[in-house]
Amino acid sequence: xxxxxxxxxxxxxxxxxxxxxxxxxxxxxxxxxxxxxxxxxxxxxxxxxxxxxxxxxxxxxxxxxxxxxxxxxxxxxxxxxxxxxxxxxxxxxxxxxxxxxxxxxxxxxxxxxxxxxxxxxxxxxxxxxxxxxxxxxxxxxxxxxxxxxxxxxxxxxxxxxxxxxxxxxxxxxxxxxxxxxxxxxxxxxxxxxxxxxxxxxxxxxxxxxxxxxxxxxxxxxxxxxxxxxxxxxxxxxxxxxxx
Numbered sequence: 001x002x003x004x005x006x007x008x009x010x011x012x013x014x015x016x017x018x019x020x021x022x023x024x025x026x027x028x029x030x031x032x033x034x035x036x037x038x039x040x041x042x043x044x045x046x047x048x049x050x051x052x053x054x055x056x057x058x059x060x061x062x063x064x065x066x067x068x069x070x071x072x073x074x075x076x077x078x079x080x081x082x083x084x085x086x087x088x089x090x091x092x093x094x095x096x097x098x099x100x101x102x103x104x105x106x107x108x109x110x111x112x113x114x115x116x117x118x119x120x121x122x123x124x125x126x127x128x129x130x131x132x133x134x135x136x137x138x139x140x141x142x143x144x145x146x147x148x149x150x151x152x153x154x155x156x157x158x159x160x161x162x163x164x165x166x167x168x169x170x171x172x173x174x175x176x177x178x179x180x181x182x183x184x185x186x187x188x189x190x191x192x193x194x195x196x197x198x199x200x201x202x203x204x205x206x207x208x209x210x211x212x213x214x215x216x217x218x219x220x221x222x223x224x225x226x227x228x229x230x231x232x233x234x235x236x237x238x239x240x241x242x243x
Contacts, residue, residue: 001104001106001107002032002106002108003031004033004034004083004085005032005033005035005083005086005100006035006037006078006081006083006158007025007035007036007037008039008074008086008087008089009021009036009038010040010041010074010090010091011041011043011047011051011073011091012042012047013044013045014043014047014091015045015046015047015050017091017092017201018038018047018051018091018092019053020094021089021093021094021095022036022038022051022054024094025095026057026058027097028095028098028099028100029098029101030100031104032104033083035060035061035081035083036058036060036062038051038061038063038091039065039073039074039077040064040066040073041065041066041067041068041070041073042066042068048063051063064076069170070151071166071167071169071170071229072167072169072170078158078166083158084157084159085156086155086156086157086158086161087103088151088154089152089153090200092200092201093121093198093199093201094198095198095199096196096197096198096199099196099197099198102195103193103196106191108191109188111157111159111163111183112188112189112190113147113154113155113160113179113180113183113188113191114154114192115147115154115155115180115192116153116192116196116197117194117195117197118152118198119197119199119200120199120200120201121200121201142192145190146225147180147181147183147184148192148221149176149177149179149180149183151175151176152200153196153198154176155191164183164188167179171228171231172231172232173229174220174223174228174230177220177229178229181224
């Protein structure tokens with residue numbers, strides 16, 4: 001049973017998306033001990049101000065500031081976390097209703113890493129085909145015992161996080177996949193929670209395109225499994241990093 005949970009959210013210029021995530025968290029009915037740690041990378045917009053407004057509806061919400069880099073920000077959040085279990089979420093996701101209640105009833109090992117099912121927060125008919133491919137690849141990876149961890153939802157224990165010395169810092173892409181790969185290779189158990197649904201922002205799909213994004217992710221996944229995270233985004237033609 002997951003009766004204590006620290007949710008860690010790295011943010012950078014997320015004034016549009018972070019409030020939606022915090023609202024979805026505030027509407028959960030989690031029965032255990034819960035803290036939320038927003039780790040901001042010195043945003044130049046109103047991200048921090050918007051997050052502060054949710055201290056009224058989330059009793060244990062902390063906002064800390066550090067240098068920007070998503071791996072570094074996650075590690076800072078983990079260092080400050082007071083609970084046994086850690087859930088890393090990207091700032092532009094939404095938690096489905098009862099997501100944390102489902103998580104509360106899970107049984108896990110001492111050292112583990114887990115992922116969840118994803119969908120889009122603004123889905124079009126053509127996206128169902130795209131998601132179908134993604135789900136099929138997830139299923140193949142799960143059957144083949146290949147860990148797939150995406151920054152939208154990475155659930156683990158503090159014991160595992162400390163054992164693998166956290167996320168690799170400085171990377172621009174693939175630090176989330178690398179986290180899962182290193183966890184499993186070092187003996188952690190891998191779970192995929194098909195009952196838990198997380199809605200991700202469609203901004204990457206809209207900006208890059210479905211097919212191109214799928215190719216970028218696939219290429220990056222293969223690279224990370226063999227060589228580790230990508231530090232030069234030009235190699236992956238990835239356009240994100242400022243939010």
